[in-house]
Amino acid sequence: MLHETSATAVAIFAAFVLGVLWLSFFLGRKGQSASGYYAAHGQIHWFVNGIAFAGDYLSAASFLGICGMIAFTGYDGFLYSIGFLAGWIVALFVIAEPIKALGKFTFADALDARFQSRGIKLAVAISTLVVSIFYLIPQMVGAGSLIKPLLGLPHEVGVILVGVTVTLIVVTAGMVSTTWVQFIKGSLLVFFCGVLTILILGRGLAENTGSLAPQTLTVRPDGTRLVDGKPQERGHDLRPVGTIRALPERYGSRRETGALGPLAYLATLEDSRIVTWAAKKRVDAEGTHTVFTPTERSGADLLKPGGSFKGLTTGNLADRLDFASLMLALFCGTASLPHILIRYYTVKDGEAARRSTVVGIAAIGMFYVLTLYLGLGAMTSGALDPTDTNMAAPLLAKTFSNTLFAIISAIAFTTVLGTVSGLIMAGSGAVAHDLVENVLGIPMTDHEKVRCGKIAAVALGIVAMALGILFRNFNVSFLVGWAFNIAASANLPALVMLLFWPRTTKQGIIAAVTVGMVASLAWILLSADTFEKVYGLSREASVVPFSQPGLVTIPLGFFVLMVVSLLTARPAEHRA
Amino acid sequence: MHPPRDGRGPADPPAERRVGLILFWLYVLLYGGFMALVLVRPDLLSVRPFGGVNLAIAYGMGLIASAFLLAVVYMVLRSGR
Structure with a gap:
């Protein structure tokens, strides 16, 4: 559909983006050391960190993707909301405090705390980069979708605008500015979605007997x-x-x-x-x-x-397994996402990590309840663009007023900024801290560590822009499902077994991360969904029975870790 | 949970962590129950026991609410120790 551009929308949108950039430059002075750049000196207040969790986590998939899916297909989009939130239970009860206690800057720090192994750092850094890149794709696609109706610019321009803005945010002040951008975005997103829901309920429902011609x-x-x-x-x-x-x-x-x-x-x-x-x-x-x-x-x-x-309705076994696999990946994936895990290093101790997770669950849970009303409101608004499922929520806002449309679109755009900046932070830490410093063993001063991280951030920003243009026609929730599958398969088995199984060895961790990542990635590339939507081939030509790999590759990660650990354990460890 | 050999590691003693694990398994039961219904008896989810709202929505909302409630319970229990 063709969308008209309004001056108000452009002005509000510009104000949001400029405000975020100003904040980043203002905070830039605080992030100049490695500790400041990668972990905000561990001094973020737990409440701010909790809302920043929401800002980090409530991505384009949550806002644009789920609302769009509910608007076009009904309840099933809400299943994503349920799965996304359930993952926080794993984060709070199993992962939060140990991660805080074990690590310093990156997820690899935590997994490697016992062993000091370059192999672990290499495997985890690569897995962090793969997961971050897969998660970046839907965010960038969401940005491109938004910019079309808001500013009347092509998809590519939206993607480049997000890429450049986010790279600037990350490069100026690292985790300090990223945290505050996510805090503001998280607060605004939950508040304005609440406002929109009140408006939906206030308007109620109305019949429309317009044309039903195809x-x-x-x-x-x-x-x-x-x-x-x-x-x-x-x-x-x-x-x-x-x-x-x-x-x-x-x-x-x-x-x-x-x-x-x-x-x-x-x-x-x-x-x-x-x-x-x-x-x-x-x-x-x-x-x-x-x-x-x-x-x-x-x-x-x-x-x-x-x-x-x-x-779920036809009874086809493969389709049911596909669904079960997705829901397992959503449950296990949250606590395995590198950009979420590094947020635990920005608070001072385990108590603050726990409290910030509870605040995060409250804000995120509230938002996911609202997604049902937003999606159903859009479904019955008479305003949906049949060519773009991702635009359901902003177009719903437009039925109330152009100003609300502009605000919701600007918040959605900031949503993308917040999540992408977190992902680029995680990726730049993996490159600079894990790969360059710890794996390659290149000694760096504090200043050089920060510079290396910034160069990595720029490179990741460019990759993100290219992928956002390439995958423009995908529903963003669908794409995020892939990222959760890879994260859960590669990272969760190693993390959980390190914490709960004394016989875990470094070889076991390396094998689990590598096999989990490669197996889930290969499964996705060979799946019917990818054959149809990426390669343009027939679904029947695919070689795996269902598209979501988690049901197979998450247990596979645990199995590989146990077998390799038992095979590589020293005799004394067996007797212990 | 075992102590890391280099002294760095989870700060909580096993008894403290057990609280979290019990709550975790409680939620797994709730989540697993929902998934079982969706996969095995989806027809039950159309039943409308709550003010005209069907079980699919009520259970889904309940899962979100119970995640928050369990999180608060955990925070309170841990603060009291």
Whole structure:
């Protein structure tokens, strides 16, 4: 769809971005030592760190991806919310305090605290980079999606704008500025999503009996676009979608419910008839044709699992295993994400680590409850862009006012900034501290460590921009699922066994990280989803039974660690 | 949990950590129960026992709320020791 650019939107957006950059330069003076750059001197207050956890964690996938998935397919998007939050239980009860006690700057510090092994540092640094890059892709894609309707600029410009801004944030003050950007972003995101939810409930639900004729978008080989056979332009564009066809019978002839409470909103939606739109692609000599067709469904159908994860309703075993695998990866992945783990080094002790996790869970949990209302609000707003699931939340805001649209879009953009800056921090620490200093053994002064980290941050920023452009057509939640799978498979077995199994050896850790990472990555590259969406091949040509690897590769990591540790343990350790 | 050989390591003695592990397994039961329902008896999730809201939403919201409650319980128990 073509979106109009408003001056207010541009002004609010510019104010957000400039404000964030000003903060980074202001704080830049505080992050000049290695301890300041990588860990904010360990002096961040636990409450600030807790909200920064939310800012770090609530990424484009959480905000744009989940809302979009709920808006287009119903309840299944909320399953991501449930899984994402559940992962924090592992972080709080199992990982938080030991990680704080064991490490200094990076996740590799913690895993290597017992052994002082270059092999562990190398394996963990590579795994940190792989996970960070996989997590960066959806953030950058989200940025590109946002910039189109907000500023009227192409996807590529949004990606480059985020890349340059984030690189500046990280390079100026490292973890200090990153923390404050995430704190501000986390606070604003939860607050304004709360405001938007109140507005949704205040407006209630309304019938819309607009046209349900299918729509076709054709993209010709030369890039020109046609809507239903005629050139796409203002006045002849795709119609926005997402409507209620009929309210429950108890409303009689009324076409609007008026304000509803949180429970009544959900109950009324369940009893309503809702129109959702699905897209189907066809390619021929004329170009790529995407046909959008409406389906009228009961609210009860949309508010139960199975809208997106088809195996839950068809009973197909492989599809069910795919779903179980994803939910396992979400549960295990959070506590294995390097950019989350390094946030434990920014507080002073284990007590502060624990408290900040509880604050993080409160803010993140609140947000995930709101995602259900935002997604359902978008589903029935009549404002959805059928070509872009990631734009559901900002377009929902636009139905209330252009100013709110601008604020929500700017916050979404800041959401991307906060998460990407955390990921680039984790990646730059892995390169400078783990690879250059500890693996290659190149001695560096404090100043050189910071400079090396900044150079690594710039390089990662460039990689992130390239990937954001390459993967532009993916739903961001879907992409984040991959990152969680790799993180959980590569990092969690080593971390948990190091803490709870005395026979763990350094060879066991190296093997578990390497096998977990390679196996999950290979599985993803050979999966049906990748065959279809990345290579453009038939799903049937894939060689693995389901797309999400966690169900196989997480246990594989534990198994490999135990076998290798037992094989490499010294005799004295066996008797201990 | 075992003590690291170089003296650096988890600051909490096993008894303190046990509290966290008990709460962790409690949540695993809740989460596992939900996953089992979704995978094995998805039809039960359409039942509407809570003010017209179905079990799928109620259980999902409950999981989010219980994560927060368990986190607070943990913080209180650990602070009291």
